[in-house]
Amino acid sequence: MSPPSPAVAQDDFVVRTRGRGFSDITGKVADAVAGSHVQAGIVNIFTAHTSCSLLISENADPSVRGDLERWFARAVPDGDPAFEHDAEGPDDMPAHIRAVLTGVSLVVPVRAGALMLGTWQGIYLWEHRLDPHQRKVSVTVLGR
Amino acid sequence: MSPPSPAVAQDDFVVRTRGRGFSDITGKVADAVAGSHVQAGIVNIFTAHTSCSLLISENADPSVRGDLERWFARAVPDGDPAFEHDAEGPDDMPAHIRAVLTGVSLVVPVRAGALMLGTWQGIYLWEHRLDPHQRKVSVTVLGR
Amino acid sequence: MSPPSPAVAQDDFVVRTRGRGFSDITGKVADAVAGSHVQAGIVNIFTAHTSCSLLISENADPSVRGDLERWFARAVPDGDPAFEHDAEGPDDMPAHIRAVLTGVSLVVPVRAGALMLGTWQGIYLWEHRLDPHQRKVSVTVLGR
Numbered sequence: 372m373s374p375p376s377p378a379v380a381q382d383d384f385v386v387r388t389r390g391r392g393f394s395d396i397t398g399k400v401a402d403a404v405a406g407s408h409v410q411a412g413i414v415n416i417f418t419a420h421t422s423c424s425l426l427i428s429e430n431a432d433p434s435v436r437g438d439l440e441r442w443f444a445r446a447v448p449d450g451d452p453a454f455e456h457d458a459e460g461p462d463d464m465p466a467h468i469r470a471v472l473t474g475v476s477l478v479v480p481v482r483a484g485a486l487m488l489g490t491w492q493g494i495y496l497w498e499h500r501l502d503p504h505q506r507k508v509s510v511t512v513l514g515r
Numbered sequence: 516m517s518p519p520s521p522a523v524a525q526d527d528f529v530v531r532t533r534g535r536g537f538s539d540i541t542g543k544v545a546d547a548v549a550g551s552h553v554q555a556g557i558v559n560i561f562t563a564h565t566s567c568s569l570l571i572s573e574n575a576d577p578s579v580r581g582d583l584e585r586w587f588a589r590a591v592p593d594g595d596p597a598f599e600h601d602a603e604g605p606d607d608m609p610a611h612i613r614a615v616l617t618g619v620s621l622v623v624p625v626r627a628g629a630l631m632l633g634t635w636q637g638i639y640l641w642e643h644r645l646d647p648h649q650r651k652v653s654v655t656v657l658g659r
Numbered sequence: 660m661s662p663p664s665p666a667v668a669q670d671d672f673v674v675r676t677r678g679r680g681f682s683d684i685t686g687k688v689a690d691a692v693a694g695s696h697v698q699a700g701i702v703n704i705f706t707a708h709t710s711c712s713l714l715i716s717e718n719a720d721p722s723v724r725g726d727l728e729r730w731f732a733r734a735v736p737d738g739d740p741a742f743e744h745d746a747e748g749p750d751d752m753p754a755h756i757r758a759v760l761t762g763v764s765l766v767v768p769v770r771a772g773a774l775m776l777g778t779w780q781g782i783y784l785w786e787h788r789l790d791p792h793q794r795k796v797s798v799t800v801l802g803r
Contacts (some may be wrong), residue, residue: 419777
């Protein structure tokens with residue numbers, strides 16, 4: 372007799388970023404879902420920081436990520452004289468605003484034991500600081 | 516003796532959009548919640564695309580949605596020469612940016628077997644492409 | 660023999676805002692998580708309004724919140740002549756747009772019976788209207 376599927380499974384990993392830019396974490400999240408043996412439910416992906424974020428975006432053409440970066444760099448410029456909070460440099464406050472605009476938590480459905488992403492959807496961690504960082508990501512799978 | 520309530524229920528529907536604009540999906544999500552027989556928990560609403568999004572906004576005055584559209588059209592202009600990714604036209608990259616800014620996944624509480632929205636809250640799918648599309652929406656209800 | 664942990668726990672509280680600005684609700688959410696006796700899972704925090712929002716941001720330096728306010732005030736200006744919806748004043752439509760950009764629903768992991776926030780992360784309700792309001796917040800904890 373097989374044991375019942377776990378209702379809740381939690382896993383963590385670290386993303387070593389190379390400074391501002393995108394890291395595709397779709398595979399790592401998919402692995403955590405597969406390891407949970409949950410067949411139907413949801414997965415929450417969370418990063419415990421305030422200057423990077425998580426997003427779902429187009430996974431085929433790298434120029435989409437280039438254009439995202441260009442749009443945000445113009446909308447939230449580094450070194451904006453309106454900002455008081457610049458203790459860690461001109462990218463400090465812009466990183467916090469970018470993280471608020473894009474969020475640090477995602478929820479994706481799980482079906483048939485797998486992430487239910489669309490064909491063109493990828494899950495990315497977006498580093499908003501100019502310098503490399505180690506970013507913690509937590510994955511929680513709930514379901515049956 | 517009644518059977519136990521299901522812990523997880525999943526449902527899908529398709530939204531046929533008429534090009535850029537808002538489709539109210541509150542009723543369809545409410546139906547999925549009612550059909551799940553979950554009394555207390557959460558519902559996740561997810562769309563498997565990168566050029567439309569899901570949002571909760573004011574449901575009474577249509578001018579709110581008009582103003583949302585005007586603000587986003589100005590903030591993320593179609594045909595912006597900064598964008599490289601324009602294979603599908605001048606609305607291609609703006610659609611991806613709008614989807615990142617507003618998100619493709621929502622979580623709403625379920626209580627007493629119903630969506631726990633505020634009086635003025637509606638759930639919308641926002642089509643960001645100029646042409647009509649068929650958009651898949653998945654609803655996952657978790658609880659007891 | 661102890662009873663099984665509840666799988667779902669729901670709690671509400673009201674935030675009395677003093678007009679536009681941030682209210683730290685991290686402690687109230689942490690209390691709801693502790694009261695749920697859920698050891699591992701997620702917590703959803705939801706506000707049933709369309710002119711305030713919930714966000715996770717830096718919790719140490721108040722100038723971060725000042726800079727967030729300055730950036731949003733410039734990006735979504737009160738009294739913008741592009742807006743039709745101004746029945747409740749020049750801050751009416753900007754409040755809806757800010758709420759759409761930052762969201763009314765958050766999901767945070769729960770581990771070892773506690774909120775799994777990063778050291779520098781706090782949970783805030785952001786009032787976008789100029790006048791004080793009473794804002795309802797619902798907390799749903801799911802897990803085991």
